Amino acid sequence: MVDHSWMRESATFSRPVIAEIERAARTGIYDIRGFGAKRRVPCFDDLVFLGASMSRYPLEGYRERCDTRVTLGDRFASKPITLDIPITIAGMSFGALSAQAKEALGRGASLMGTSTTTGDGGMTPEERGQSKYLVYQYLPSRYGMNPEDLRKADAIEIVVGQGAKPGGGGMLLGQKISDRVAGMRDLPAGIDQRSACRHPDWTGPDDLEIKIQELREITDWQTPIYVKVGAARTFYDVTLAVKSGADVVVVDGMQGGTAATQDVFIEHVGVPTLPAVRQAVEALDALGMHRKVQLIVSGGIRSGADVAKALAMGADAVSIGTAALIALGDNNAQYEAEYNKLGTSAGFYDDYQDGRDPAGICTQDPELAARLDPEVAGRRLANYLNVLNLEAQTIARACGKSHVHNLEREDLAALSIEAAAMAGVPLAGTDWVPGSRL
Amino acid sequence: MTTFDLNDGVRALNAHLHGEVTGELSAVNPAGRHAVAVGATGAHSVSIDGNVGYYCGGMNQLADIEVRGNAGPGLAENIMSGRVHVRGDASQYCAATGHGGLVVVDGNASSRCGISMKGVNVVVRGNVGHMSAFMAQKGCLVVCGDAGDALGDSLYEARLYVRGSVASLGADCVQKPMEAEHLDELGALLHEAGVTGVDPAEFTRYGSARKLYHFDIDNASDY
Numbered sequence: 001m002v003d004h005s006w007m008r009e010s011a012t013f014s015r016p017v018i019a020e021i022e023r024a025a026r027t028g029i030y031d032i033r034g035f036g037a038k039r040r041v042p043c044f045d046d047l048v049f050l051g052a053s054m055s056r057y058p059l060e061g062y063r064e065r066c067d068t069r070v071t072l073g074d075r076f077a078s079k080p081i082t083l084d085i086p087i088t089i090a091g092m093s094f095g096a097l098s099a100q101a102k103e104a105l106g107r108g109a110s111l112m113g114t115s116t117t118t119g120d121g122g123m124t125p126e127e128r129g130q131s132k133y134l135v136y137q138y139l140p141s142r143y144g145m146n147p148e149d150l151r152k153a154d155a156i157e158i159v160v161g162q163g164a165k166p167g168g169g170g171m172l173l174g175q176k177i178s179d180r181v182a183g184m185r186d187l188p189a190g191i192d193q194r195s196a197c198r199h200p201d202w203t204g205p206d207d208l209e210i211k212i213q214e215l216r217e218i219t220d221w222q223t224p225i226y227v228k229v230g231a232a233r234t235f236y237d238v239t240l241a242v243k244s245g246a247d248v249v250v251v252d253g254m255q256g257g258t259a260a261t262q263d264v265f266i267e268h269v270g271v272p273t274l275p276a277v278r279q280a281v282e283a284l285d286a287l288g289m290h291r292k293v294q295l296i297v298s299g300g301i302r303s304g305a306d307v308a309k310a311l312a313m314g315a316d317a318v319s320i321g322t323a324a325l326i327a328l329g330d331n332n333a334q335y336e337a338e339y340n341k342l343g344t345s346a347g348f349y350d351d352y353q354d355g356r357d358p359a360g361i362c363t364q365d366p367e368l369a370a371r372l373d374p375e376v377a378g379r380r381l382a383n384y385l386n387v388l389n390l391e392a393q394t395i396a397r398a399c400g401k402s403h404v405h406n407l408e409r410e411d412l413a414a415l416s417i418e419a420a421a422m423a424g425v426p427l428a429g430t431d432w433v434p435g436s437r438l
Numbered sequence: 439m440t441t442f443d444l445n446d447g448v449r450a451l452n453a454h455l456h457g458e459v460t461g462e463l464s465a466v467n468p469a470g471r472h473a474v475a476v477g478a479t480g481a482h483s484v485s486i487d488g489n490v491g492y493y494c495g496g497m498n499q500l501a502d503i504e505v506r507g508n509a510g511p512g513l514a515e516n517i518m519s520g521r522v523h524v525r526g527d528a529s530q531y532c533a534a535t536g537h538g539g540l541v542v543v544d545g546n547a548s549s550r551c552g553i554s555m556k557g558v559n560v561v562v563r564g565n566v567g568h569m570s571a572f573m574a575q576k577g578c579l580v581v582c583g584d585a586g587d588a589l590g591d592s593l594y595e596a597r598l599y600v601r602g603s604v605a606s607l608g609a610d611c612v613q614k615p616m617e618a619e620h621l622d623e624l625g626a627l628l629h630e631a632g633v634t635g636v637d638p639a640e641f642t643r644y645g646s647a648r649k650l651y652h653f654d655i656d657n658a659s660d661y
Binding site (some may be wrong): 147 | 448449452453456476491496497503511513516518531537550553554557559572576577592594595636649652
């Protein structure tokens, strides 16, 4: 046994860095993986709430009502949707996920009165059937896009980008292309399927405004239209989305997950969710559209505290993806032996792209997918959503709020200078907001 | 015949096209308006007298739409079935992501004609611009004139027939032999599009070399 305790590891060339250099030298290709950013970035953990005391009084935790309902899409659409909780399920494709996983997401979301979202690859009957509110993504690839499903949707989400890879498209590798997935996408089975990085028939906000007009005409101005952007130049992107006529803007920070992208993209492109929320709200405020165009925030939401902090910063709702998959059973220790066979371990598994997910979630292998019981997994997701909602309510009551939307930036303090600057809230114990324009 | 004056907007026409009553319709004064005759769900016959803007005939199902003028970008985008026929020229992204049906352009079509097409058939009597049939998946693009640069870049299984010259082929797009099957297919498409006096044997077929179907680091320089 070698005693490592005295050895000094290089901060520059740490063991993960050395392993990546060795992997690159061995294979000659960049690493593609799923999951989201693994590096530590300033996040909601760096904020705390200032609970009520003398200057504010709290609501009784187990007695007084704290509402959580949220209405999305009432700017132009004649049929906006009202969700019971301000936590939605982010877009994840059938193809990246098994049909059972998609059904489970729908079941769990519906049990809690919230929405789930399709993804690249179209709408499956399982998902539509089990989703009380289903958001239909309108993506650059237009895989599976058709007007019948468009009219079945409760909302349409035009995807411009996602937090894991702003400016990037996607690639569903051939091993996950079953006959059913291929058929829905009008491509041969077994080949890699590229998801384009920009839309085929519009570029820029002026075109997007016309595209939104077309979608509204096709859906008779009934269906709310969201525009989703990956967090980068968030102030301007949100401004332009509003100008283009969006009912709802979705901002996805760099901690947001993905089914398959280059690791270098996940870790090095985009900005964290924390500054993105602030910039999005600033854009809405500047236009006088805060609360008129709703803001959904995603990217690294894990707890009711995260939910409450996003809402306090001005979001109307949040969206979860990776956390929802974990609630279904992703990375669960019951499959540790099988994770080990894949050269990884429960808690570390991120090869969503290779189709061998032991939990039966990120796969199209019938035997693996059959491991996931949609009813049981959906119940787990509902439980998790319920906990998030209860936690957010608990915090809101402690801050004296009868609706989670009444949480405000003044209820927050930051634990680091970076977080204070990014979130635009004072460093705890001070009235200092670094970078604020006084 | 019911006539819609588009000076009053496109809403009434589009709402009618989503209803159950089908028949012959006329639309006048389009004046380059966007989203004219989009999302039709039945076997309507629509005649539009003049030029249209973006996305005319978008997501069409079953309807037969004729534009007696020119069309802006995204003509018949994501068409599912039916027919969209433009008597003049069409701007960029013509028939983008179309899943089925037939799109006919009597004049020229601009860049990215048939981009990401997924089963639609497109017949252009004139020329098409650069990057046409980019990432085209299924269906046929017939060009009776010339094609611009990078034709069929990153092509999947769509079939391209060009009668004139091709400025350049895109990544993974190659010339392929015209077999009897292709001559028959092309002849039927020309007939359906109302193109006469053109011999299918004058066309050259292009398709995917299928080298890029699986990511291979050795092919990285091909992109």
